Structures are given as structure tokens and as C-alpha cells.
Amino acid sequence: MKDKLKRNSRKPGFGDEITHVLEPYFVKTRFNAGRILWREGESAGKMVSIVTGKVKIFRPLPDGKQAAIYIFGPGDMFGFLPFIDGSPYPASAETIEETLALVMTREKLRTVMKQHPDVAFLLLEHLGKRLRGAFDQIERLSTRGVLPKIAAALHSLSIDIGQRAPSVIISLPASSREYASLVGLTPESFSRGITRLADMGIIHRLQNNSYQILNPESLAQEAGYHV
Amino acid sequence: MKDKLKRNSRKPGFGDEITHVLEPYFVKTRFNAGRILWREGESAGKMVSIVTGKVKIFRPLPDGKQAAIYIFGPGDMFGFLPFIDGSPYPASAETIEETLALVMTREKLRTVMKQHPDVAFLLLEHLGKRLRGAFDQIERLSTRGVLPKIAAALHSLSIDIGQRAPSVIISLPASSREYASLVGLTPESFSRGITRLADMGIIHRLQNNSYQILNPESLAQEAGYHV
DNA sequence: ACGTCCGATTGACCGCAATCAATGCACAAA
DNA sequence: TTTGTGCATTGATTGCGGTCAATCGGACGT
Numbered sequence: 001m002k003d004k005l006k007r008n009s010r011k012p013g014f015g016d017e018i019t020h021v022l023e024p025y026f027v028k029t030r031f032n033a034g035r036i037l038w039r040e041g042e043s044a045g046k047m048v049s050i051v052t053g054k055v056k057i058f059r060p061l062p063d064g065k066q067a068a069i070y071i072f073g074p075g076d077m078f079g080f081l082p083f084i085d086g087s088p089y090p091a092s093a094e095t096i097e098e099t100l101a102l103v104m105t106r107e108k109l110r111t112v113m114k115q116h117p118d119v120a121f122l123l124l125e126h127l128g129k130r131l132r133g134a135f136d137q138i139e140r141l142s143t144r145g146v147l148p149k150i151a152a153a154l155h156s157l158s159i160d161i162g163q164r165a166p167s168v169i170i171s172l173p174a175s176s177r178e179y180a181s182l183v184g185l186t187p188e189s190f191s192r193g194i195t196r197l198a199d200m201g202i203i204h205r206l207q208n209n210s211y212q213i214l215n216p217e218s219l220a221q222e223a224g225y226h227v
Numbered sequence: 228m229k230d231k232l233k234r235n236s237r238k239p240g241f242g243d244e245i246t247h248v249l250e251p252y253f254v255k256t257r258f259n260a261g262r263i264l265w266r267e268g269e270s271a272g273k274m275v276s277i278v279t280g281k282v283k284i285f286r287p288l289p290d291g292k293q294a295a296i297y298i299f300g301p302g303d304m305f306g307f308l309p310f311i312d313g314s315p316y317p318a319s320a321e322t323i324e325e326t327l328a329l330v331m332t333r334e335k336l337r338t339v340m341k342q343h344p345d346v347a348f349l350l351l352e353h354l355g356k357r358l359r360g361a362f363d364q365i366e367r368l369s370t371r372g373v374l375p376k377i378a379a380a381l382h383s384l385s386i387d388i389g390q391r392a393p394s395v396i397i398s399l400p401a402s403s404r405e406y407a408s409l410v411g412l413t414p415e416s417f418s419r420g421i422t423r424l425a426d427m428g429i430i431h432r433l434q435n436n437s438y439q440i441l442n443p444e445s446l447a448q449e450a451g452y453h454v
Numbered sequence: 455a456c457g458t459c460c461g462a463t464t465g466a467c468c469g470c471a472a473t474c475a476a477t478g479c480a481c482a483a484a
Numbered sequence: 485t486t487t488g489t490g491c492a493t494t495g496a497t498t499g500c501g502g503t504c505a506a507t508c509g510g511a512c513g514t
Contacts, residue, residue: 288468402462403462404461414463415463
């Protein structure tokens with residue numbers, strides 16, 4: 001099942017393409033860390049393209065915790081769903097770092113879409129990426145066992161980097177706490193899983209939530225890509 | 228959080244609208260139960276609009292099981308993602324009943340989209356619905372506890388029906404086994420949860436995987452919509 | 455009516471991950 | 485240096501849900 005391995009390979013430069021088309025209509029804005037951009041259920045809001053920083057998309061859970069759905073970084077564009085189907089935001093957005101972003105209002109996007117019909121197609125492609133990411137999330141959450149979840153997550157991080165060389169170094173796109181939530185685990189279980197992977201000699205702990213992948217094959221195997 | 232309650236309310240007649248526009252280009256096709264329409268990773272495929280029957284969308288898991296993502300029924304249209312972003316299907320599709328459906332090939336959809344640019348917008352709205360559904364799935368899978376998952380699932384089924392009257396009757400859109408997979412549980416745990424809800428006097432068991440909701444408020448509370 | 459088959463339900467058991475709690479560690483402020 | 489603070493890691497414990505297995509019950513065919 002080699003398909004699975006490159007399922008999420010990025011198309012480099014794509015985000016830049018649409019950002020370039022829309023650039024004249026964007027307004028550069030700075031957000032503090034921990035700033036709520038919008039909450040689920042709200043209709044008013046903004047379309048965002050991150051320049052620097054990190055934003056997490058999440059749903060609050062009944063027990064007061066949060067389920068992280070995406071963690072977006074530089075180059076990612078999002079927040080346009082309410083603009084195209086008129087429904088409220090399906091999830092909340094919060095900066096997890098100080099973030100510099102390009103922002104567009106609802107009205108401006110509508111006028112742009114009338115002038116440039118191609119924009120609709122570009123948004124379609126973006127939505128498609130979001131849907132694929134959500135499917136990956138569903139698969140991870142449905143998988144039993146800590147190691148498969150973590151291994152799959154680290155594996156997809158490594159292919160996002162795209163380095164094929166041995167001893168790839170990856171950094172979590174967020175704090176261990178946030179990332180554990182994205183993987184569907186408590187921070188403690190995530191840490192234990194990392195420890196086990198390290199004991200197996202598959203990865204090596206580095207500073208600042210970074211890891212070195214010593215044995216990509218074993219990592220893929222733990223992730224379940226063995227069949 | 229009343230927003231949450233109607234987050235998935237359907238827009239009746241919408242599916243009919245786009246189906247009507249595309250109708251001349253569809254080919255009516257019959258599929259046996261258990262027929263694989265496509266597998267994840269494949270690029271070639273078809274866009275499908277169900278007339279009668281049921282189709283499940285799923286990802287195979289490392290342990291050989293499956294994670295159900297959607298269960299589609301009459302009026303639902305899907306399978307167009309590869310046509311708009313050129314990437315392979317992100318999940319597999321299989322009929323779980325004998326199904327009669329309207330089918331369109333990739334090339335035909337492309338030509339239609341050139342003649343009718345509006346179709347792109349309609350597909351955008353459809354994609355949006357898919358994304359919202361995936362988010363709901365992620366929230367359910369992230370929620371701890373059997374009762375919240377089942378209660379949330381039954382609750383959203385009841386609001387799909389739209390009946391506000393007391394003693395709403397809902398039927399699972401699929402077998403208990405399939406539906407449990409959609410909720411993220413084993414069939415056994417699902418059954419136990421249903422039993423507990425029945426013992427609490429919140430629902431009442433009927434024939435054929437149907438249930439009567441005796442106490443909608445308690446159901447919503449168990450689902451976590453109490454705040 | 456009887457037997458077969460398949461799915462749903464219930465029972466018994468236990469492994470695993472969440473929970474609660476403590477310790478370690480890096481970094482910033484005093 | 486010392487103190488404080490936030491996060492990551494490790495330890496000890498328990499409860500929940502998965503697994504395996506048995507039973508039940510309806511649909512269907514002969």
C-alpha cells in the first residue's frame with residue numbers, strides 16, 4: 001500500500017499561487033498568542049493566510065477539553081468555508097503563537113470571486129485538502145493503540161518534510177500538549193509512546209520537541225503500513 | 228449552546244437542485260450489495276448520486292478493520308473530489324445494500340463544469356457539508372465515554388428527521404455493526420450503550436434497529452449539550 | 455412446524471490508556 | 485544564585501471499553 005505513504009504529499013507552491021492572486025485584497029494583520037479568531041457557530045469572520053505563526057482549529061468537547069482538528073502554519077490558508085456556503089464556522093480557531101497573517105473580509109472575497117471565477121476552483125482544491133486532512137485525523141482517532149497513532153503522525157510529518165535522507169529530523173508543529181490532542185491522546189500517553197519508540201531505537205529525542213528518525217522503515221511498520 | 232443543536236440541520240431540496248442541473252448527464256446504474264465502487268488511492272472513478280440504497284465511505288485500518296466515515300443514502304451525492312483537485316480518492320466506497328444511483332464519469336463532469344460554472348459553487352457547498360460531517364465525526368471520536376458518543380449520534384439522527392414532536396422514532400441508517408463503526412465503537416459496546424440508555428428510560432428499543440426517543444432533553448444532556 | 459443462518463445482545467475477563475500525582479527540566483525574573 | 489513558572493516526563497493506580505465466547509431472536513427456506 002505505497003499509495004498510503006504519499007497520500008498527503010504536498011503540492012509545493014500551490015498555496016503561494018492562490019495567495020498571489022488574492023494578495024491585493026488581503027490586509028496584513030498581527031495577532032497575539034492565544035487570540036481566538038472565531039468560534040464555531042459564528043458566521044461573521046475572516047479568511048486567513050498565515051505568514052508567520054501557528055493557528056489551531058478545534059472543537060470543544062463536552063468535558064471541557066478540546067479536540068484539535070488542524071494545526072496551521074506559514075503558507076496555510078483557511079477560514080473561508082462560511083463565505084462559500086453561508087453556514088457558520090464548523091470549528092473554532094485560536095492562535096497558539098504570535099501570528100502574522102493576511103486577512104480578507106467576507107464581502108471582499110465575494111467581489112473577488114465574481115471578478116475571478118478561477119478563485120472558486122482554487123478554493124475547491126483547498127477544501128479538498130482540508131477534507132483529506134480530516135480523513136487522516138479520523139483514521140488516526142479510529143486506530144487502536146498508542147504506538148500506531150504516534151508513528152503515523154511522525155511518519156506524515158517526515159514525508160511533509162520530504163527529506164529522503166537517513167536520520168530525518170522533525171519538529172512538532174506545536175507544543176507537546178497541543179500535538180497530543182491532535183493525535184487523540186493525552187500528553188502523558190503521547191510522551192510514553194515517544195519514550196517507547198526511543199527505547200526501540202526507532203527515533204531519538206532532541207531538544208524542543210524535535211526528534212530524529214533513526215529507522216524510517218520500522219516507523220512505517222509501527223504506523224501500520226506493513227501490509 | 229443552541230448553535231450546536233442545529234449545526235447539522237439539512238437544507239431540504241438542495242441535493243435535488245444540483246442533481247436536477249446535472250440530471251441529463253447522469254447514467255442510472257444498479258449496484259449489488261457489497262459492491263466496491265472505488266478504493267482509496269485510486270484516481271479513476273465516478274461521481275454518484277444515490278436514488279435508493281446505502282453506501283458507506285471508509286478507511287481500512289492497520290489491524291484489518293475499517294473506520295466508517297460516512298453512510299450515504301438516497302439524495303446524497305459524493306465521489307467528486309478527485310475530479311476537482313486531481314488527487315486520488317481519500318477513502319473507499321462500498322454499497323451496503325442493493326443501490327440504484329445516478330453516475331457520471333470524470334470527463335463528463337469536466338465538460339459540464341465548463342458549460343455551467345455554477346456547478347463549481349454547488350460542489351463547493353457539497354464539499355462544505357462533507358467537511359462539517361467529518362468534523363462531527365472527529366468530535367465524536369475524540370469524546371471519552373460510550374454514552375456521549377451514542378447519545379450524540381442518536382441526537383443528530385433525530386434532528387435530521389426534524390420532528391419536534393414527543394416520542395420521535397429513529398432508525399439507524401445501517402446495520403448496528405456498520406453504525407457502531409461510524410460512532411467509533413465496537414458493536415458490543417454500542418449495544419451495551421443502547422441498553423443503558425433504555426434502562427435510563429431515555430429511549431425505547433423497537434424492531435429493526437429503530438428506537439423511540441422518550442426523553443429528548445436527557446438525550447441531549449448525555450450527549451454533552453448541557454452547558 | 456422445524457432447522458439453519460446471521461445479526462444483535464449479554465456475560466466474563468483483562469489489557470491498555472486515562473487519571474492523579476510527583477519529579478525533572480529549561481527559562482525568565484528577582 | 486535563587487526562586488518561580490510552565491511544560492515534559494515518569495510513576496502508580498484504576499476504570500473503561502475491547503476481546504472472546506455464549507445465548508438469544510428474527511427471517512427465511514424446505
